Amino acid sequence: MSSLTIYKRELGSYFAQPTAYAIIVIFLLLSMGLAFTFGSFIKAGDASLEWSFFFWHPWVFMLLAPAVGMRLWADEQRNGTIELLGTFPLSTRSAIIGKFLAAATVWLVALACTFPIVVTVNYLGSPDNGVILSGYIGSFLVCCSFVAVTMFVSACTRDQVVCLLVSVFVCFLAVVIGYDPVARALDSLVTPPAADVMAATGLWAQVVRGWHQGLAQVVEVATSFGVWNHFASLNRGLFRLQDLVWFGSIILASLLGTSAILSAKRS
Amino acid sequence: MIEVDSLTKHFGTKTAVDHLSFSVNKGEVLGFLGPNGAGKSTTMRMITGFFPPTSGDAKVCGISIVDHPAEAKTKIGYLPESAPLYRDMTVIGFLRFCAAIRGLSGSAKKSAVERAIETCSLASVAAQSIDTLSKGYRHRTCLAQALLHDPEVLILDEPTDGLDPNQKHEVRQLIKRLGETKAILFSTHILEEVEAACTRAVIVDRGTIVADGTPAELLAQSGTGSLTDLFRTVTTRDTESA
Numbered sequence: 001m002s003s004l005t006i007y008k009r010e011l012g013s014y015f016a017q018p019t020a021y022a023i024i025v026i027f028l029l030l031s032m033g034l035a036f037t038f039g040s041f042i043k044a045g046d047a048s049l050e051w052s053f054f055f056w057h058p059w060v061f062m063l064l065a066p067a068v069g070m071r072l073w074a075d076e077q078r079n080g081t082i083e084l085l086g087t088f089p090l091s092t093r094s095a096i097i098g099k100f101l102a103a104a105t106v107w108l109v110a111l112a113c114t115f116p117i118v119v120t121v122n123y124l125g126s127p128d129n130g131v132i133l134s135g136y137i138g139s140f141l142v143c144c145s146f147v148a149v150t151m152f153v154s155a156c157t158r159d160q161v162v163c164l165l166v167s168v169f170v171c172f173l174a175v176v177i178g179y180d181p182v183a184r185a186l187d188s189l190v191t192p193p194a195a196d197v198m199a200a201t202g203l204w205a206q207v208v209r210g211w212h213q214g215l216a217q218v219v220e221v222a223t224s225f226g227v228w229n230h231f232a233s234l235n236r237g238l239f240r241l242q243d244l245v246w247f248g249s250i251i252l253a254s255l256l257g258t259s260a261i262l263s264a265k266r267s
Numbered sequence: 268m269i270e271v272d273s274l275t276k277h278f279g280t281k282t283a284v285d286h287l288s289f290s291v292n293k294g295e296v297l298g299f300l301g302p303n304g305a306g307k308s309t310t311m312r313m314i315t316g317f318f319p320p321t322s323g324d325a326k327v328c329g330i331s332i333v334d335h336p337a338e339a340k341t342k343i344g345y346l347p348e349s350a351p352l353y354r355d356m357t358v359i360g361f362l363r364f365c366a367a368i369r370g371l372s373g374s375a376k377k378s379a380v381e382r383a384i385e386t387c388s389l390a391s392v393a394a395q396s397i398d399t400l401s402k403g404y405r406h407r408t409c410l411a412q413a414l415l416h417d418p419e420v421l422i423l424d425e426p427t428d429g430l431d432p433n434q435k436h437e438v439r440q441l442i443k444r445l446g447e448t449k450a451i452l453f454s455t456h457i458l459e460e461v462e463a464a465c466t467r468a469v470i471v472d473r474g475t476i477v478a479d480g481t482p483a484e485l486l487a488q489s490g491t492g493s494l495t496d497l498f499r500t501v502t503t504r505d506t507e508s509a
Contacts, residue, residue, distance in 0.1 A: 005367040080351030086317040089340040
């Protein structure tokens with residue numbers, strides 16, 4: 001119940017100020033602009049929107065999602081209104097949920113505003129609308145994860161600019177690290193050493209082998225934190241439990257982290 | 268109504284509040300005095316449940332803020348220092364939001380908001396954005412927020428800070444009037460306010476109580492009949508502390 005009150009206030013605040021409008025307009029310009037230029041939306045003749053349209057979303061979200069989430073707690077801490085929230089009879093948890101859902105709603109509206117492109121592909125060709133819907137769900141989940149991460153950063157600082165920079169950086173890492181060319185470059189870094197080293201038995205050869213194995217593991221773990229693995233399958237219309245769990249855990253971990261930071265700051 | 272029992276707060280190695288105990292009964296207005304950094308705001312933040320105390324407890328209407336924070340918070344109206352507000356909202360929008368968080372709805376919410384607007388004389392700016400208000404109105408908007416649910420206990424952190432003499436007078440009159448039926452704890456730097464509005468006052472220094480009594484008792488204790496003199500003798504100046 002109190003989550004709903006917080007949700008309404010936050011959403012009202014997004015749309016009472018130019019924030020939400022600016023974000024939505026910039027998002028539309030960027031996502032449509034990229035689809036029609038680098039995405040070769042017209043030339044590709046592909047009605048599924050996978051590469052021409054959805055492919056660009058994580059790149060746009062990594063810049064814009066933090067702009068939506070940065071004020072959530074940073075602003076409360078700077079203005080001191082966190083003291084009001086903290087002394088109202090409501091749990092931190094419901095405030096966090098309300099705020100997160102409000103930011104997610106702004107993105108839902110932004111994504112909904114891209115409907116003309118769906119109408120266009122349906123007019124020009126006969127796409128599988130199920131796949132398109134799945135692409136939208138993937139996009140929305142990426143975006144919600146980024147908003148949740150931003151919210152966590154926002155709880156750590158009272159400075160919105162710091163929050164924006166740090167969140168953009170974290171989201172940038174998540175986008176870049178699993179991106180094919182980068183993943184390949186990282187892979188080549190950890191290609192097994194030359195055959196003679198593999199065959200050698202000396203201490204030095206063992207050190208080199210161990211180093212490469214360690215590095216390969218690090219790269220594997222890092223790559224699994226990238227969004228592409230999980231976004232790409234949804235984008236192809238594939239619902240895999242592991243992807244939903246992945247997005248769900250990122251969001252849940254960020255929200256729990258937010259709660260932990262906010263309580264730690266008071267004690 | 269407010270029972271503070273050996274409340275202590277450490278920030279790192281610094282002790283902000285050191286085993287502070289006092290109580291405020293219904294119909295009493297307790298002035299909370301002390302130099303800057305004496306631990307007044309920290310104490311108030313602990314009583315209102317914003318800061319968890321390092322040790323000790325505060326009971327509001329018999330409900331422990333440590334053990335049952337949500338329940339205790341419903342009994343308290345709190346005006347934080349510097350009166351923070353959501354500046355993008357209108358006065359009435361903000362008060363409706365606060366009322367909804369307090370669990371009021373429908374006609375109860377409407378009448379609570381109307382009553383608070385009337386008590387704090389905000390009718391002329393009710394539809395205005397908080398951003399455009401003068402400091403006096405902002406302060407009163409935040410005070411109105413504290414009165415919405417007609418709490419039994421009011422905790423006001425420097426309620427007259429930054430107001431002009433007329434506004435100060437009005438707020439003091441309001442505190443006095445509300446104090447007849449509630450328990451009020453308010454902090455201030457202005458010593459005349461103690462005589463003007465309080466039934467009792469405590470002076471805090473470095474987290475402990477150094478003087479406690481009715482305004483008349485404190486005046487007698489000063490020896491010179493001046494609260495300022497008493498204040499200066501019992502508290503440490505920040506230039507000589509440490």
